[in-house]
Amino acid sequence: MNSAKKTSERLIKKYPNRRLYDTQTSSYITLADVKQLVLANEEFTVIDAKSDEDLTRSILLQIILEEEANGSPMFSSGALSQIIRYYGHAMQGLMGSYLEKNIHAFIEIQNKLTENSKGMYEGKPFSPEMWTQFMSVQGPMMQGMMGNYIEQSKTLFMQMQEQMQSQTKNMFGTFPFGTVPGAGDTNKKE
Known part of the structure; x- marks a missing residue:
């Protein structure tokens, strides 16, 4: 630092x-x-x-x-389990970066909503109470928008994973990783 x-x-x-x-x-x-x-x-x-x-x-x-x-948790047990499974996994670095980018994108959406709604509340920034009121009115629209965002994000992540698998196959496909003669034949008598 x-x-x-x-x-x-x-x-x-x-x-x-x-x-x-x-x-x-x-x-x-x-x-x-x-x-x-x-x-x-x-x-x-x-x-x-x-x-x-x-x-x-x-x-x-x-x-x-x-x-x-305390209160209402943000993460489900399933989501926490999935995050834990990525520790030590080859994709750990990508998962961290992926989550961080998604959080930043979510913050940008929130900032845009705040900016667009300033006129509704005389230019004052949204307090948590105002967000609660705003979301109760806009909840279904926001859920749809976030659902689409999450689906797109999932698709992007899957494409990234498939691309990495393809690159790995291409990179290691040229190596002669054949079977060793007799290594797989355990029933053979000497």
């Missing part, structure tokens, strides 16, 4: 007693406070106070775990 980025980001230190210390406010904070930083789009880094190891991802995952355990 470069020093220019470090000075602009808020630094939070995690101590062995599991407490989080915000160096900007010189106070201890909770995971709920870190969640508020995320919601406020504030840049921050969480480091281990002893080792200086970057713990930001770990803290963000803890917040997601708490959110998933």
Whole structure:
């Protein structure tokens, strides 16, 4: 991480007693406070106070775990199982990139909807309550739009996977991977 980025980001230190210390406010904070930083789009880094190891991802995952355990979960058990299956898989890097691009695309859709709806609410940005009201009216249309988006995304992913399989076959098809004489013949008596 470069020093220019470090000075602009808020630094939070995690101590062995599991407490989080915000160096900007010189106070201890909770995971709920870190969640508020995320919601406020504030840049921050969480480091281990002893080792200086970057713990930001770990803290963000803890917040997601708490959110998933409370209220209405975003991920189904099936979706989480599928994500877990990609760890260690040859497609792990592609899956991460794929998910990240889809999240960015979803954010762009939300931003466009917000921009297009500013006139409806006197130029004010949508609050969570306004989004709830807007989605209750626009829900069926949004579900259809997102359904189409997900279907297109699935098709694109399948095409990408087929293309990789084809490239692998072409790349390894030239190697003489024949069977070793006698290797497959286990019933043969000596």
